[in-house]
Amino acid sequence: MNLLIKPFKIKQKSVIPGFGITMGFSLTYLTLLVLIPVSMVFLNSAKIGPAEFWEIASSERVLASLKISFSTSFLAAVINVIFGLLLAWVLERYTFWGKKLIDGLIDLPFALPTAVAGISLTTLYSQNGWIGKLLAPLGIKVSYTPIGIVVALVFIGFPFVVRTVQPVLESIDLEVEEAAACLGATRFQTFYRVILPELLPALITGFALAFSRALGEYGSVVFISGNMPMKTEITPLLIRTKLEQYDYAGGTAVAAVMLIISFILLLLINIFQWWASNRHKVS
Amino acid sequence: MSIEISNISKTFDSFKALNDINLHIQTGELVALLGPSGSGKTTLLRIIAGLETADQGSIIFDGEDNTGKSTQDRKVGFVFQHYALFKHMTVFENIAFGLRVRPSKLRPGKEAIKKKVHELLGLVKMEELANRYPAQLSGGQRQRIALARALAVEPKVLLLDEPFGALDAKVRKDLRRWLRKLHDEYPITSVFVTHDQEEALDVADRVVILNQGKIEQIGTPEEVYDNPANPFVYNFLGNVNLFHGRVHNGKVELGSFKSSPDNNDQGRDIVSYTRPHDIEIKLEPEGKEFIGSQITFIRAVGPVVKIELVRLDNGEYIEAEISKETYRKLELKEKQTVYVRPRDFKVFIPEDYVI
Incomplete structure (x- = not known):
């Protein structure tokens, strides 16, 4: 609960010198790779006046796409947190045959071209697909609905939570759990009150990564979503549509709106994360 | 409970x-x-x-x-x-x-x-x-x-x-x-x-x-x-000195030191154990049971003085603890030759026991 910012100090005595050169390099690198491209978005969208910008940003189709993008990304990240934690738990706590294999499979969504993922998921979940066939009698349609978008986003963001939680879970001392048991805590209480708070910073990090990855995802979603304006059209696709129609200013305006919202959300998540991981440290 | x-x-x-x-x-x-x-x-x-x-x-x-x-x-x-x-x-x-x-x-x-x-x-x-x-x-x-x-x-x-x-x-x-x-x-x-x-x-x-x-x-x-x-x-439970010997004619022999045994196992090898504070140090041999030894190290910190010695007859290592008072009276120095005797000891027959 200590939100005081320590006085900014540039010069710090350290065994390994080189603050100047590393900081300089980092800033240049960040500028070239992130700041300049991002500022181009704002520069481009600034070509049109504020009135027109507002008109584009507040148009029904843009608002609907933003709603779909953020809600599906959020939902996918939440699902990834829950099942990522479960998977990390199984991989860290138990030994079983084929564990290394499963551990290796986890990173696969990163390696697979997203279009491939999109096509295979669409085929599986379409009404004639293997899984879609089973869900159709229940009245659940996955492909070409927001549910399909969530499925694709869960797939591509799934390794993040597992990989951020795994090392933290590994470092938790078993003695702490034993201490809780000796004090009479049930297994659920031990998990909920002792283990979960320790995992919280890692879970938030995993959530933030999965969430931001989902927001920017395009390749797999275009196949499974059906891209119906107002219904299943995500913002990145809308931007692309605008660009294809040579409406560069409009496209970048939407991109700017998305960037601002994403930045604010990620900043909030980071502050929360920072708070969660620093509150117990020596101040 | x-x-x-x-x-x-x-x-x-x-x-x-x-x-x-x-x-x-x-x-x-x-x-x-x-x-x-x-x-x-x-x-x-x-x-x-x-x-x-x-x-x-x-x-x-x-x-x-x-x-x-x-x-x-x-x-x-x-x-x-x-x-x-x-x-x-x-x-x-x-x-x-x-x-x-x-x-x-x-x-x-x-x-x-x-x-x-x-x-x-x-x-x-x-x-x-x-x-x-x-x-x-x-x-x-x-x-x-x-x-x-x-x-x-x-x-x-x-x-x-x-x-x-x-x-x-x-x-x-x-x-x-x-x-x-x-x-x-x-x-x-x-x-x-x-x-x-x-x-x-x-x-x-x-x-x-x-x-x-x-x-x-x-x-x-x-x-x-x-x-x-x-x-x-x-x-x-503490530091210990070992004296190897054997039971001979109903007597425990430890190097040149003989004593009545606790048991009657004739001719058997025995090991006797003595705590450092049960080692007595004299400047002259005051009896046959004293063993000639050379002081190799003295640590005189605190009320108890720790002395390490080496037996002259078989080169075995002995650790002794004496009071500062005795230490001053004897005026011990490193490299000096003195005579030691276990004042009290416990005998165990080594069977399967290995340290």
Whole structure:
């Protein structure tokens, strides 16, 4: 609960010198790779006046796409947190045959071209697909609905939570759990009150990564979503549509709106994360 | 509450950690499980707590069989060597944990919990640190919080696994004394594990010496120190000098030193054990039993002077402890040749015993 910012100090005595050169390099690198491209978005969208910008940003189709993008990304990240934690738990706590294999499979969504993922998921979940066939009698349609978008986003963001939680879970001392048991805590209480708070910073990090990855995802979603304006059209696709129609200013305006919202959300998540991981440290 | 440990055995893979352990711990006793690492002492403690399951045997608390009970139901307080405090909780929350996780019917009210926690903080003399996090405390403070946390649930048995092992010598001594005092004021059946013989002899009512999964001896500190059952116990409880010899014509021969034997095994090799403070040093041989030795090292710090010598006849090493007064009177110096004699010793026939 200590939100005081320590006085900014540039010069710090350290065994390994080189603050100047590393900081300089980092800033240049960040500028070239992130700041300049991002500022181009704002520069481009600034070509049109504020009135027109507002008109584009507040148009029904843009608002609907933003709603779909953020809600599906959020939902996918939440699902990834829950099942990522479960998977990390199984991989860290138990030994079983084929564990290394499963551990290796986890990173696969990163390696697979997203279009491939999109096509295979669409085929599986379409009404004639293997899984879609089973869900159709229940009245659940996955492909070409927001549910399909969530499925694709869960797939591509799934390794993040597992990989951020795994090392933290590994470092938790078993003695702490034993201490809780000796004090009479049930297994659920031990998990909920002792283990979960320790995992919280890692879970938030995993959530933030999965969430931001989902927001920017395009390749797999275009196949499974059906891209119906107002219904299943995500913002990145809308931007692309605008660009294809040579409406560069409009496209970048939407991109700017998305960037601002994403930045604010990620900043909030980071502050929360920072708070969660620093509150117990020596101040 | 009394603890009855009967026929407990435990094997890890192929390693026999405990081999048919039988032990009765009386209500209100403070018992030390003492042994070198790998002797099975921690395993035994964990089996009592239910953190480990024995392959066979039973654990009985006050006549009630606890063997199959879960840790949660045994109502034991357990203190870990590395404290195992909950990092994300304050000192207050750590101590209150055991009370807060109780089922709602048995859970005390908020005020009652607060009162209890402050009472315990007073007991461990840390009232002013209630809102700190464990990371902000020193090792000694953390261990006291761990103890307060264990006591909060009013356990009938307190189990401590090398509670002072990770602390520095001075803090360890303070806490040791404090634990003894606490136990005298709140006589709760306590078992603590240690590899430090001084700690065990200093604090415990009774000492259980374990080696390679077996109990070597059980007794009060005086009993085990003065009458060790076997060479292992003798050796483990303090520094020791070995004199090899044999029983000859009904006499024990140790080099040039002869004495009446404790037993009549004719012609057998024997080993006699003498504590450093039972070695007598003279400037001249005052009898046949004195052994000529050369002083190799003197450490004259404190009231007891430690002297290391080498026997002139067989080159074996002897460690002696004499008072500063005697040291001054004799005016001993390094490289000097003196004559030593074991004033008191214990003879064991070496059978299968190897140090």
